[in-house]
Amino acid sequence: MNRRVLVLMGCLVLWVAVLATVAGARGVAQTPPARGGGWTIPPTATEEKSPLTVNQGVLDAGKKLFTDKCQRCHGPQGKGDGPEGEPEHAQDMNLTVASRATRNPDGVVFYKIWNGRASPKMPEFSKELTKDQVWALVAYVQTLRAKADAVR
Numbered sequence: 001m002n003r004r005v006l007v008l009m010g011c012l013v014l015w016v017a018v019l020a021t022v023a024g025a026r027g028v029a030q031t032p033p034a035r036g037g038g039w040t041i042p043p044t045a046t047e048e049k050s051p052l053t054v055n056q057g058v059l060d061a062g063k064k065l066f067t068d069k070c071q072r073c074h075g076p077q078g079k080g081d082g083p084e085g086e087p088e089h090a091q092d093m094n095l096t097v098a099s100r101a102t103r104n105p106d107g108v109v110f111y112k113i114w115n116g117r118a119s120p121k122m123p124e125f126s127k128e129l130t131k132d133q134v135w136a137l138v139a140y141v142q143t144l145r146a147k148a149d150a151v152r
Contacts, residue, residue, distance in 0.1 A: 038117035041108055048107030050135040062140025065133055069125065070141075078144040089120035095144045109138045 052058050066078075073093060075081035080093030091097075104112075113134050116124030125134060 038119060039112055040115040040117075041111045045107040045111050046105050048110065050106055050110075050138060052132060052135045052139065054139045058136050058139050059143060061133070062136035062138070065129070065137050066140050069123075069129075070137070073121075078141065086120050092120055095141055098145055101145060106135075106138050106142065109141060110134055113137055 066074075067076075070078075071082055073080075073082040073085040074095055075085065075093075078095035080090035080095070082093075085093050112122065113129075114124070114126045114131075116122045125137075129137075
């Protein structure tokens with residue numbers, strides 16, 4: 001190959017590397033998010049942790065948000081029996097099922113709340129809640145499972 005072609009190829013490779021670095025620095029996903037069950041969940045979600053220190057104040061804030069935003073579908077104890085819930089999907093909407101704990105670590109729950117899905121319906125709360133509010137909701141929702149486990 002002549003020198004000009006090699007220089008052009010080198011520039012192209014460098015340009016692609018710079019674009020990839022800039023995309024990563026801006027938080028642009030370089031792999032498509034998972035869409036299992038209609039959810040849009042980034043591949044890193046299982047490793048993501050809340051930036052909040054979970055304490056009684058965070059749990060109280062999460063409970064208030066749950067009462068205001070989630071209880072109408074998920075029910076007061078999170079069992080999927082809210083008045084606006086879809087009865088045919090009550091089991092999917094039940095947040096107290098202990099066997100789902102490994103599939104739904106904090107980061108996954110965060111993105112389910114943040115992004116929502118069409119069916120069964122789950123509102124997209126990224127348009128009305130801050131990330132810290134969603135993390136407070138996550139902290140509270142995770143206690144519903146713990147309470148259900150303690151009762152059994």
